[in-house]
Amino acid sequence: AQSVTQLDSHVSVSEGTPVLLRCNYSSSYSPSLFWYVQHPNKGLQLLLKYTSAATLVKGINGFEAEFKKSETSFHLTKPSAHMSDAAEYFCVVSDLYGGSQGNLIFGKGTKLSVKP
Amino acid sequence: SQTIHQWPATLVQPVGSPLSLECTVEGTSNPNLYWYRQAAGRGLQLLFYSVGIGQISSEVPQNLSASRPQDRQFILSSKKLLLSDSGFYLCAWSPRQGLEQYFGPGTRLTVT
Numbered sequence A: 001a002q003s004v005t006q007l008d009s010h011v012s013v014s015e016g017t018p019v020l021l022r023c024n025y026s027s028s029y030s031p032s033l034f035w036y037v038q039h040p041n042k043g044l045q046l047l048l049k050y051t052s053a054a055t056l057v058k059g060i061n062g063f064e065a066e067f068k069k070s071e072t073s074f075h076l077t078k079p080s081a082h083m084s085d086a087a088e089y090f091c092v093v094s095d096l097y098g099g100s101q102g103n104l105i106f107g108k109g110t111k112l113s114v115k116p
Numbered sequence B: 001s002q003t004i005h006q007w008p009a010t011l012v013q014p015v016g017s018p019l020s021l022e023c024t025v026e027g028t029s030n031p032n033l034y035w036y037r038q039a040a041g042r043g044l045q046l047l048f049y050s051v052g053i054g055q056i057s058s059e060v061p062q063n064l065s066a067s068r069p070q071d072r073q074f075i076l077s078s079k080k081l082l083l084s085d086s087g088f089y090l091c092a093w094s095p096r097q098g099l100e101q102y103f104g105p106g107t108r109l110t111v112t
Helices: none
Strands: A003-006 A010-014 A019-021 A023-026 A032-038 A044-050 A056-058 A064-068 A073-078 A087-094 A104-106 A110-115 B003-007 B010-013 B019-026 B032-038 B044-052 B055-058 B064-070 B073-078 B087-094 B107-111
Touching: A003 A087, A003 A104, A010 A019, A019 A110, A023 A032, A023 A087, A032 A064, A032 A073, A044 A056, A044 A064, A044 A073, A073 A087, B003 B087, B010 B019, B019 B032, B019 B087, B019 B107, B032 B073, B044 B064, B044 B073, B055 B064, B073 B087
Parallel strands: A010 A110, B010 B107
Antiparallel strands: A003 A023, A019 A073, A023 A073, A032 A044, A032 A087, A056 A064, A064 A073, A087 A104, A087 A110, B003 B019, B019 B073, B032 B044, B032 B087, B044 B055, B064 B073, B087 B107
């Protein structure tokens, strides 16, 4: 069965420093992977997606993620944090042939704090 | 472009009262539709999904129900609310199973 583990429930960085949010996945087949961001009391917004094309995926707002099959990881990075990046981030896996009918499996989220 | 709407944005209801939350999608046809609940500290829980009109799959047995009376309309209902129904309800759509989902702005439900 598919699963997603976000390794940190809370990450705190200073404005202008790099961001690293870690995600490991488990999937029987070639998965699709996504990162979503949620600001307080808002819906989830798609940041980026991996669907078996390039392993380095660029998303919105300067974020990118690298798919590493050997490490079963899909970590999210950004070179320089901005105050507006403070939010909760969800790593998500979709495995169409893995028994979940293609429904998305969400990680528990990582709350990112950005200090001025 | 596609847009997804949810209403109301916030709702305060007493225990035992009925519930109806509505979600509509514009700019696409035959979308897959989803209802999620996000309770404090509990992550995102898939409640229902629908691949077509009148086709509803339930992920979690509870006192909620869903209906899809039109292609781009998805309704979440309850006959009698419980305190445990409080949470943030999110509707989402996807072009088909396995692809990314696009979320609405959500409804904050407080049951008192």
